Amino acid sequence: MLYDKVIQLLFFTCRQNRKASLIWTISLVGVTVLTASAFTGLYQSDQERQSMAQTMENPAMTAMVGPGYGLDNYTNGAMMAHQMLLFTAIVFAVMSILLVTKMTRAEEEEGKLELLRSLPVGRLSSLSATVIFVTILNIVIGLLIGIGLIAMNLVGMGMTGSILYGLTLTVTGLWFTSITALISQLSETSRGVVGLSFLVLIVAYLLRAIGDVSSEVLSLMSPLGLVLRTEVYVQNYWWPIFVTILMSLVFTLIAFYLNNKRDLGAGLLLSKPGKREGSRWLLSPLGLILRLQRTTIISWIIVMFFLGASYGSVFGDLEAFFENNEVLMQMLGDNRGYSMTEQFTTMLMVVLAIMATIPAVLVFLRVRGEEKKGRTEHLLTRGISRFSLIAHYLIIAILLGIVSLFLANFGLWFASSQVMEEPITFVNLLKAGLSYLPAMLLVLMIAVLLFAWKPKSTPLVWLYLVYSFFTVYLGGLIDMPTWLADLSSFSHIPQLPVDDFNWTPILILLFISTVGLVFSFISYRRRDALG
Amino acid sequence: MNRIEINKVSKKFGSFQALNNVEFEVREGEVYGFIGPNGAGKSTTIRILLGIIQATSGHATIFGKDVWKDAVEIHRKVAYVPGDVHLWENLTGGEVIDTFLSLKGQLNKTKRDHLIDLFQLDPKKKAGTYSKGNRQKIALISAFASESELFILDEPTSGLDPLMEKVFQQCVEEVKKQGKSVLLSSHILSEVEKLCDRIGIIRKGEMIESGTLDDLRHLTRTNIRVETEKSASILGDVPGVHHLFLDKGVYSFQVDTERLSEVMKELSQLGIKSIESNPPTLEDLFMRHYHSEDQLNKG
Ligand SMILES: Nc1ncnc2c1ncn2[C@@H]1O[C@H](COP(=O)(O)OP(=O)(O)OP(=O)(O)O)[C@@H](O)[C@H]1O
Ligand SMILES: [Mg+2]
Numbered sequence: 001m002l003y004d005k006v007i008q009l010l011f012f013t014c015r016q017n018r019k020a021s022l023i024w025t026i027s028l029v030g031v032t033v034l035t036a037s038a039f040t041g042l043y044q045s046d047q048e049r050q051s052m053a054q055t056m057e058n059p060a061m062t063a064m065v066g067p068g069y070g071l072d073n074y075t076n077g078a079m080m081a082h083q084m085l086l087f088t089a090i091v092f093a094v095m096s097i098l099l100v101t102k103m104t105r106a107e108e109e110e111g112k113l114e115l116l117r118s119l120p121v122g123r124l125s126s127l128s129a130t131v132i133f134v135t136i137l138n139i140v141i142g143l144l145i146g147i148g149l150i151a152m153n154l155v156g157m158g159m160t161g162s163i164l165y166g167l168t169l170t171v172t173g174l175w176f177t178s179i180t181a182l183i184s185q186l187s188e189t190s191r192g193v194v195g196l197s198f199l200v201l202i203v204a205y206l207l208r209a210i211g212d213v214s215s216e217v218l219s220l221m222s223p224l225g226l227v228l229r230t231e232v233y234v235q236n237y238w239w240p241i242f243v244t245i246l247m248s249l250v251f252t253l254i255a256f257y258l259n260n261k262r263d264l265g266a267g268l269l270l271s272k273p274g275k276r277e278g279s280r281w282l283l284s285p286l287g288l289i290l291r292l293q294r295t296t297i298i299s300w301i302i303v304m305f306f307l308g309a310s311y312g313s314v315f316g317d318l319e320a321f322f323e324n325n326e327v328l329m330q331m332l333g334d335n336r337g338y339s340m341t342e343q344f345t346t347m348l349m350v351v352l353a354i355m356a357t358i359p360a361v362l363v364f365l366r367v368r369g370e371e372k373k374g375r376t377e378h379l380l381t382r383g384i385s386r387f388s389l390i391a392h393y394l395i396i397a398i399l400l401g402i403v404s405l406f407l408a409n410f411g412l413w414f415a416s417s418q419v420m421e422e423p424i425t426f427v428n429l430l431k432a433g434l435s436y437l438p439a440m441l442l443v444l445m446i447a448v449l450l451f452a453w454k455p456k457s458t459p460l461v462w463l464y465l466v467y468s469f470f471t472v473y474l475g476g477l478i479d480m481p482t483w484l485a486d487l488s489s490f491s492h493i494p495q496l497p498v499d500d501f502n503w504t505p506i507l508i509l510l511f512i513s514t515v516g517l518v519f520s521f522i523s524y525r526r527r528d529a530l531g
Numbered sequence: 532m533n534r535i536e537i538n539k540v541s542k543k544f545g546s547f548q549a550l551n552n553v554e555f556e557v558r559e560g561e562v563y564g565f566i567g568p569n570g571a572g573k574s575t576t577i578r579i580l581l582g583i584i585q586a587t588s589g590h591a592t593i594f595g596k597d598v599w600k601d602a603v604e605i606h607r608k609v610a611y612v613p614g615d616v617h618l619w620e621n622l623t624g625g626e627v628i629d630t631f632l633s634l635k636g637q638l639n640k641t642k643r644d645h646l647i648d649l650f651q652l653d654p655k656k657k658a659g660t661y662s663k664g665n666r667q668k669i670a671l672i673s674a675f676a677s678e679s680e681l682f683i684l685d686e687p688t689s690g691l692d693p694l695m696e697k698v699f700q701q702c703v704e705e706v707k708k709q710g711k712s713v714l715l716s717s718h719i720l721s722e723v724e725k726l727c728d729r730i731g732i733i734r735k736g737e738m739i740e741s742g743t744l745d746d747l748r749h750l751t752r753t754n755i756r757v758e759t760e761k762s763a764s765i766l767g768d769v770p771g772v773h774h775l776f777l778d779k780g781v782y783s784f785q786v787d788t789e790r791l792s793e794v795m796k797e798l799s800q801l802g803i804k805s806i807e808s809n810p811p812t813l814e815d816l817f818m819r820h821y822h823s824e825d826q827l828n829k830g
Contacts, residue, residue: 277626277654279626287630291622292622373617374613383635
């Protein structure tokens with residue numbers, strides 16, 4: 001039988017992942033409900049909301065968060081859904097990708113699945129248990145969010161809308177659960193699965209960004225574009241939910257088919273014989289570390305360029321939008337001497353800076369993965385000092401951060417200069433972008449510190465990054481206590497060109513980072529280098 | 532001079548005492564066997580020697596240098612083979628070996644190719660597709676192809692076939708001839724018996740024996756099979772004789788090695804028709820320690 005002992009395995013899976021699931025549930029439900037209440041308190045009059053709606057309608061916002069709808073009657077619900085739904089859906093996708101990979105390919109790679117398979121367990125039981133578990137988790141979190149929103153009893157957020165809001169998130173999670181299950185049949189390593197799945201996520205986002213601004217068809221091809229078509233709280237369409245579920249079912253079936261066919265431990269992408277000798281390149285710690293992360297590094301560099309470029313491509317529309325919208329121009333416009341385009345640029349800069357921090361942190365944290373797999377031993381017992389090991393990873397991370405940020409800005413400038421009548425100068429853009437480097441360094445410092453000091457808790461650095469993103473992003477929209485925003489390193493950087501450049505916060509950030517790094521180097525030398 | 536010196540080293544993982552005052556030394560040009568049951572603390576000791584984990588108390592040196600503080604300097608002349616070899620899936624075996632050797636700054640292609648031949652490794656395969664034994668070969672080739680003075684080998688042959696085990700033994704003998712030292716942790720007693728000059732036994736984090744095989748033999752029993760003219764059942768009452776059996780006129784028993792001459796005196800009076808004596812094997816030695824533990828547990 002293919003499915004023997006699914007139920008037992010399901011319980012086993014629950015037992016192993018209950019902590020992670022609980023953390024995801026609490027943070028996702030908590031953030032959504034808190035944000036909803038923050039939104040409703042914010043704009044007292046319809047008029048205020050209406051002017052907000054007008055700013056939100058511009059192409060840069062559409063590219064970033066999806067198309068606005070119900071703008072002629074921009075209720076709290078419509079506003080909340082417009083500004084939060086896409087990003088929350090992305091977090092659901094990330095959660096599903098990470099959980100599924102951990103339960104499928106990672107287990108297989110570590111040989112745990114082999115042990116399970118030697119027991120009287122069906123060939124498809126393990127994959128089934130995984131899919132069922134992550135599906136249930138997605139449904140539970142989605143429903144809790146829906147119920148939470150209903151329970152808050154907020155104006156403009158009705159019952160149907162709230163449930164649909166939650167379920168929209170659920171189906172996004174399901175789509176990525178099934179695609180990750182499928183990819184984990186293809187790639188032999190768990191890093192490969194995570195990499196490919198994130199690539200799908202990023203392509204889905206970019207496709208939707210371009211599609212939402214210029215072509216509805218493109219958007220519908222992206223799962224993220226598709227789920228936004230529910231127009232939660234305004235039209236409450238249900239068809240995108242069903243279409244997404246249908247697609248997930250198809251992917252799941254393919255995943256099961258492949259899982260049944262292939263050998264344990266094998267992928268479908270075969271590995272060929274390789275080189276007999278190490279090339280000169282490989283034969284240094286730097287070469288080795290770079291080589292091991294080659295694919296990650298190259299993919300992120302490409303992704304960052306395209307992310308910048310897709311934001312940049314809407315600048316032409318953005319310019320036209322502001323020119324035609326005189327009311328808005330008067331309200332917010334040129335009185336400070338900066339065009340609206342420039343003001344939106346500052347926001348894009350933060351987003352790009354936070355995105356560029358991801359590859360940097362990812363590349364650094366690889367050292368933790370290596371340690372867990374017992375492979376830092378190879379270097380540490382061959383004349384590489386701990387200082388040198390951690391410094392190599394850190395320097396590669398910093399360089400990748402700089403390159404990513406640079407390319408994102410270059411992409412933004414390149415695409416925008418094609419479409420704008422008065423292009424932004426590259427130098428100004430670059431100045432604004434690179435000012436965020438100290439903020440990025442601080443996040444890296446936190447990663448290094450956690451690795452050196454409390455290695456088991458290194459994933460917390462991602463929490464900090466997500467937190468930074470939401471405070472910076474929401475900080476522009478809702479009244480947030482300044483100390484909450486101040487916890488994020490990114491909120492201290494002067495937003496060029498709207499703000500004046502100011503060395504003080506930059507120097508302070510650099511100082512804190514340096515102190516943290518020195519402390520980390522010392523504590524890494526003191527601890528056991530065990531996984 | 533001693534290559535490795537371990538002085539009252541203890542290690543605690545939280546409240547668990549993994550090592551308790553471990554002491555031994557490995558001399559120049561010597562192969563030291565390190566044996567003990569699973570979970571006894573062999574790998575923990577080795578990791579401390581490599582500076583991967585830090586001893587809670589005590590002091591250990593390699594080449595007279597502190598294993599924790601001077602780890603990097605020490606490692607230039609130490610080769611390590613872990614029991615569980617984890618490699619990077621997407622590099623080929625050849626790439627891994629070259630990388631390891633150049634990290635130590637000692638890429639000698641002739642020596643490397645010779646060893647690859649000797650161990651019959653296909654270096655073009657991706658490390659992710661190697662079998663356990665083949666991964667171990669990669670670690671062994673990287674170790675023996677390097678210019679090290681000290682080899683620390685943690686169960687290096689647990690995945691090798693008998694043919695490859697022979698090759699491994701040749702390699703160890705080769706480096707020993709060159710005056711290099713080897714610390715060999717192993718469960719394969721015949722291998723330890725064949726290769727090692729001195730042996731240390733660890734159990735539950737404590738060293739219980741250390742010395743040459745001959746030294747240790749004195750602590751244990753010799754197996755004797757004898758046919759006598761008169762009945763030898765009185766032997767049962769002689770102190771130092773254990774497990775006396777009579778089978779088709781042949782007596783077999785064990786004698787505490789330090790009592791051997793007294794027992795022989797008794798035997799000669801009974802008229803020996805034939806006698807066969809076997810020196811205690813390491814296995815006997817090992818089993819005896821297991822045994823006494825069992826008895827302790829029961830008692
Ligand atoms: N990181 C750790 N945390 C807690 N306990 C540990 C850790 N590493 C080892 N131990 C414990 O220390 C003891 C000694 O382990 P060690 O790996 O040194 O045994 P060993 O002699 O090498 O055994 P084997 O022959 O099975 O390889 C074991 O009881 C083990 O559970
Ligand atoms: Mg061990």
